[in-house]
Amino acid sequence: MSDIxxxxxxxxxxxxxxxxxxxxxPTHAVRVHSDLDLIxxxxxxxxxxIEGAANELPEADFVKALEFAHGHAREMIRAQKELAAQxxxxxxxxxxxxxxxxxxxxxxxxxxDRIEGALYTQGKVARSKxxxxxxxEVKAAMLxxxxxxxxxxxxxxxxxxxxxxFRVSVLEKQKRMDGRGYQDLRQISCEVRVLPRAHxxxxxxxxxxxxxxxxxxxxxxxxxxxxxxxxxxxxKRFLLxxxxxxxxxxxxxxxGGASRREIGHGALAERSLEPVVPSxxxxxxxxxxxxxxxxxxxxxxxxxxxxxxxxLMDAGVPVKDVVAGISVGLVTExxxxxxxxxxxxxxxxxxxxxxxxxxxKLCGTAxxxxxxxxxxxxxxxxLKILSExxxxxxxxxxxILEIMRxxxxxxxxxxxxxxxxxxxxxxxxxxxxxxxxxGGKTIKGIVAETGAEINIEDDGSVHIYATSGESMARAKExxxxxxxxxxxxxxxxxxxxxxxxxxxxxxxxxxxxxxxxISELADFRVKRxxxxxxxGDVIWVKCIGIDDKGRVKLSRKAALRERAEAETGHVPxxxxxxAGR
Amino acid sequence: xxxxxxxxIGANSISIETGKIAKLADGSVIVSCGExxxxxxxxxxxxxxxxxxxxxxxxxxxxxxxAAGKFPGGYFxxxxxxTEKETLTSRMTDRPLRPLFPQGYxxxxxxxxxxxxxxxxxxxxxxxxxGASAALTVSDIxxxxxxxxxxxxxxxxxxxxxPTHAVRVHSDLDLIxxxxxxxxxxIEGAANELPEAEFVKALEFAHGHAREMIRAQKELAAQxxxxxxxxxxxxxxxxxxxxxxxxxxDRIEGAPCPTFHxxxxxxxxx
Numbered sequence: 001m002s003d004i005x006x007x008x009x010x011x012x013x014x015x016x017x018x019x020x021x022x023x024x025x026p027t028h029a030v031r032v033h034s035d036l037d038l039i040x041x042x043x044x045x046x047x048x049x050i051e052g053a054a055n056e057l058p059e060a061d062f063v064k065a066l067e068f069a070h071g072h073a074r075e076m077i078r079a080q081k082e083l084a085a086q087x088x089x090x091x092x093x094x095x096x097x098x099x100x101x102x103x104x105x106x107x108x109x110x111x112x113d114r115i116e117g118a119l120y121t122q123g124k125v126a127r128s129k130x131x132x133x134x135x136x137e138v139k140a141a142m143l144x145x146x147x148x149x150x151x152x153x154x155x156x157x158x159x160x161x162x163x164x165x166f167r168v169s170v171l172e173k174q175k176r177m178d179g180r181g182y183q184d185l186r187q188i189s190c191e192v193r194v195l196p197r198a199h200x201x202x203x204x205x206x207x208x209x210x211x212x213x214x215x216x217x218x219x220x221x222x223x224x225x226x227x228x229x230x231x232x233x234x235x236k237r238f239l240l241x242x243x244x245x246x247x248x249x250x251x252x253x254x255x256g257g258a259s260r261r262e263i264g265h266g267a268l269a270e271r272s273l274e275p276v277v278p279s280x281x282x283x284x285x286x287x288x289x290x291x292x293x294x295x296x297x298x299x300x301x302x303x304x305x306x307x308x309x310x311x312l313m314d315a316g317v318p319v320k321d322v323v324a325g326i327s328v329g330l331v332t333e334x335x336x337x338x339x340x341x342x343x344x345x346x347x348x349x350x351x352x353x354x355x356x357x358x359x360x361k362l363c364g365t366a367x368x369x370x371x372x373x374x375x376x377x378x379x380x381x382x383l384k385i386l387s388e389x390x391x392x393x394x395x396x397x398x399x400i401l402e403i404m405r406x407x408x409x410x411x412x413x414x415x416x417x418x419x420x421x422x423x424x425x426x427x428x429x430x431x432x433x434x435x436x437x438x439g440g441k442t443i444k445g446i447v448a449e450t451g452a453e454i455n456i457e458d459d460g461s462v463h464i465y466a467t468s469g470e471s472m473a474r475a476k477e478x479x480x481x482x483x484x485x486x487x488x489x490x491x492x493x494x495x496x497x498x499x500x501x502x503x504x505x506x507x508x509x510x511x512x513x514x515x516x517x518i519s520e521l522a523d524f525r526v527k528r529x530x531x532x533x534x535x536g537d538v539i540w541v542k543c544i545g546i547d548d549k550g551r552v553k554l555s556r557k558a559a560l561r562e563r564a565e566a567e568t569g570h571v572p573x574x575x576x577x578x579a580g581r
Numbered sequence: 582x583x584x585x586x587x588x589x590i591g592a593n594s595i596s597i598e599t600g601k602i603a604k605l606a607d608g609s610v611i612v613s614c615g616e617x618x619x620x621x622x623x624x625x626x627x628x629x630x631x632x633x634x635x636x637x638x639x640x641x642x643x644x645x646x647x648a649a650g651k652f653p654g655g656y657f658x659x660x661x662x663x664t665e666k667e668t669l670t671s672r673m674t675d676r677p678l679r680p681l682f683p684q685g686y687x688x689x690x691x692x693x694x695x696x697x698x699x700x701x702x703x704x705x706x707x708x709x710x711x712g713a714s715a716a717l718t719v720s721d722i723x724x725x726x727x728x729x730x731x732x733x734x735x736x737x738x739x740x741x742x743x744p745t746h747a748v749r750v751h752s753d754l755d756l757i758x759x760x761x762x763x764x765x766x767x768i769e770g771a772a773n774e775l776p777e778a779e780f781v782k783a784l785e786f787a788h789g790h791a792r793e794m795i796r797a798q799k800e801l802a803a804q805x806x807x808x809x810x811x812x813x814x815x816x817x818x819x820x821x822x823x824x825x826x827x828x829x830x831d832r833i834e835g836a837p838c839p840t841f842h843x844x845x846x847x848x849x850x851x
Contacts, residue, residue: 124607124627125627125721125810125812128627128628129627132628195618195648195697195698196616196618196698196700197616197648197649197650197698197699197700198647198648198650198697198698199647199650203602208604208605210602210603210604212602212697214645214647214648214697215647216646216647216650216651216652217650218651218652222652222658224657224658225656239658241658241659241660245622245693245695246624246691246693247603247605247606247609247622247623247624247691247693248603248605248606249605250605250606250607250624251624251626252624252625252626252639252689252690252691253691255639255641255643255691255693256641256663257661257662258659286652288647288652288658290645290646290647290660292645292695292697294602294603294620295602295603295604295605296605297605416650418650419650467650
């Protein structure tokens, strides 16, 4: 519509799938039931970008979804063209920066057959020198023929040399820069439990790309809240954060907050793994993976998927299946805007991404597709090429899955001893108030004493999180004690809280006491209550009745008799002296 | 190729490994003590930026929450701005390294250390300092180190090398000492009214342990056997400097020069 030169329009559409039926631009309400989230952007005839995730969607259905999407993208294009025709604004004619083809060819003749050798020189300093020397040669040759060339032309020409050499190598010599065949994966190795304190950890190495993934389990209350102004989920309990420090490529640079690229790569890896993460009901944890890229030569996001997967299994997360991901690249040759030939490259390295035409990343399980992302440098490719790339990715994925499974084939049965344990006990909902205490005082006291975290739901479910068995047991004991009912016929150890003429009040559980009548204090006649029970004494009592007002009648006499009978080494249940707060 | 050395410092040994992770950095190591692990990397550019007139060295230490089995606190469950501990450790790692690069070495240089595992007892700051030095030492980056870093505490009058947090509670000294083979290069810390004579003894005690860390790093570098890169250094002929001094030397102090007294990082007078 504007007068800015633009070879569009393109059309964008979201496709979901509910009960096997594709739906164009589903609402958030519909998407909850969808097993596919495909964002598709197409030009008139080609696909230009896709992104999204699916719930292990078989490849054949995925391709059908792309075809379905394309029809809707065209409709968006038609509407935009109609609008532009109505507006009728001509495009502005602007001078474009370019370098004469002759100049580019001079550069290629000088350096074309040596550039690969220079780019693959061993050692950073030597490589930098070799490339720099070649650049100087190119510059000298260009200046000799055309003394007026500027820095822009030289740098464009040098870039052209590299790009053309790469294309000639792949298409003519059928040789990739590192000597691999088109469909070969780089050497892959995996290792788990590399860090002693992380709840799960793994190294995934593919050639010169290395991701160190750390998995952390936390109470589900630590899930990330989301300001979803545009609708959708309000919180996320599975997070994957991706970090790409500059040393991973052997360079100096910015180090700190997450860049757009880092957030995008993390999101791709996150949605690729999310379909196999167990539901909240099966695994009441928030899970965070941080993928620290330690080495990078292409496709660190896919290494983060594989590393993250291994770290999840290492952490003992009961995942539903194993996910892996791989990139597929593309090199094309055009003749007058007609595609003459192309080659797909499996597992592209950094320079194949840089000089090639496509970076397509596809993740999934043995069953089907999860996360994916397509970036192109061309103004579109046909769905046929994309379908072939999907097939390539699938073949590579099954090989990677095999390697990953040979390292760890299923989630560990036990969580790390440093991971929080979660146990849920049920209490009478009427007791919730007592457990929380005035202003949360009681519950805070328990948290402080035990080191456990405690969350209470309205139905009386109490979730206790603790990092040690000891802390878990103590928290359970206190909560159990506070919320337990005194039962008739049971014997307890309690503390005398007040003494009256007619008997003693004994606190059996915190906040729960009963009366031992003077006649029940001992099996002899007690003159004064104080003779047997003083405030603060801890004595054994048996509950002999609860009246209709809930008042508890206790007997020390009956408890002592019972204990005397059981004096055969039977250990009574652990004493609770009421000091739990 | 993976290599590993160990140094015995106080009750705990410290190991330094290289060749396993971050192999595209010019130098990288993992330093471990107990179950605390810090990775350190060093990278230096091969060209000098045009107009560069100071040594652009950046040193960063960062902690990963996952290292301690935690989610990062706060609303965003992501490591954000550096904490005070991270900034202080970055500075402590930076200060002893800075004087050990050749004069006129103006190549962009970056040292990054990351806490990967934290046992809550062995403080990662000492590992970050030794790791940064080790990463530079095994790399081909020109560096006049290694340096050795050690923390010294004092409990019941006895010095303790690299005390754990549990021990530090009872300590009346917290000395962070960084030394080269024969000299001290940085100290920092606090003490509970420690008499000066004792303080000097603590420094002497520390130096022995710093040397052990240096020994280990040299051993590692010998195993790796990477020669230092030869890089042209930027320098100005001494005659030129002397001409400048002859012209302005006896009048410069009188000239108003606002940056001269400021605490700017370069303290240069422009």
